[in-house]
Amino acid sequence: MRHPIRLPALVAGLALAVTACTNASAGAGTSAPQAAPASATGGSPATKGAVDAAAAALLPAAIKSKGVLAVASDASYRPFEYFDTDNRTMIGFDIDLTDALGAKLGLKVRHVNAGFDSILPGLAAKKYDIGASAFSVTPERSKTVDFVPYLNGGSGLAAKTGNPLGLKMDPMSLCGHTIAAQKGAIQGLDQLPTISKIxxxxxxxxxxxxxFPSQDGANLAVVSGRVDAVMADTVSLGMQAKASNGQFELVPGPDYEPAPTGIAVPKGSALKAALEAAMKTALTDGTVESLMKKWNLPASTSLKPRS
Structure with a gap:
């Protein structure tokens, strides 16, 4: 999992932004993923509530008998998933949301911290039941996993505070510049290569x-001057910038290629139907809305439940 970089000049300013989350060592290396403590669902007010019997009835027999949902997240992506001040307990919007879905399905939830680019292969290898790590739903990813959408969002760009190079979230503004992204994220896999071709x-x-193996590492590269800017999910990047004590900031421009964000499920798994039913309930009963307010997610990212 991702751990904050121990650079004395940066740690104080970036302490909140880099406390291990959707990926944690900067630079070239990563430390081995560690399992976070098992989470009994229903811990926060938004996750409490009765079991959704109709959704629970759709669970595959293997999951139902196990009674536990193994959820993989990269705990370096505030506010979706990151480590609390004990550097061990995973918290964030995705953590609370999957706890709530587990409660509605009558399951306990076990959160596992994993490198972002290892989560989808891990689903195929049956290491985890689902992946919840602010995944953008893309055609390429949808070839290997199924998704249960829960938010809408796009990509943004952040640079050193003051934006000395005058960058914008506009492809032509980025020509010739060095831009960071997290390994395995849609920004590095697809969006930046597409912008470069433009x-x-x-x-x-x-x-x-x-x-970079972690979002923390990509952010630190901006602060250190190794790169000119970093591209990531706008909501997460904006909150990381605010937590950086003025080290870097979002640059002007609309979200780049807005797309749904979803929970990843092994391709063809019967678990998808149960999660979709539980998610529909969470979207209609105020659970998702409550969690969005708790984690300060903008209303513009709300996903209307499908009938």
Missing amino acids: CTDAGKPAVKIEL
Whole structure:
């Protein structure tokens, strides 16, 4: 899992932004993922409530008999998943949401911290039951896993405070610049390569893409001057910037390629139907709305429940 970088000049300013979450060592290496403590569902007010019998009836027999839902998240992506001050307990919107879904399905939830780019392969290998790590739902990912959407969101860009290079969340603004992203994230896999091609097709210099094992590492690269900017989910990146004590900030521009965010489920798993039913209840009974307020997610990311 991701752990904060121990750089004396940066730790104080970035303490909140880099307390291990959806991926934690910066630079070239990662430490081995660690399992977070098992979580008994119903811990916070938004996760309490009666079992949704109709949703629970859709559970695969193996999950129902086990009684536990193993949820993989990369605990370096505030406010979706990150470590509390004990650097052990995973907290965040995705953690609370999956606890709430587990409660509605009559299951306990076991949270496991895993490197972001290892979660989807881990689902295929049956290491986890679901992946909840602010995954953008994309056609490429949907070839190997199924998704249960719960939010809408897009990508943003952050640079050193004051934005000295005058960057914008606009492809032509990024030509010739070095931009960081998290390894395995949609920004590094698809969006930045696409932006770079837009630049070269227009006769401009390509974007130099630097990928980091954790979001913390990508953010620190901006602060240290190793890269010109970092691209990530706008909601998470904005909150990380606010927690950086003025070290970096979002740059102007609309969200880039807004798309649904979803919980990943093994391809073809019968668990998807149960999660969809529980999610529909969570979207209609105020659970998701309550959690969005708790974690300060903007109303614009709300996903209306499907009938």
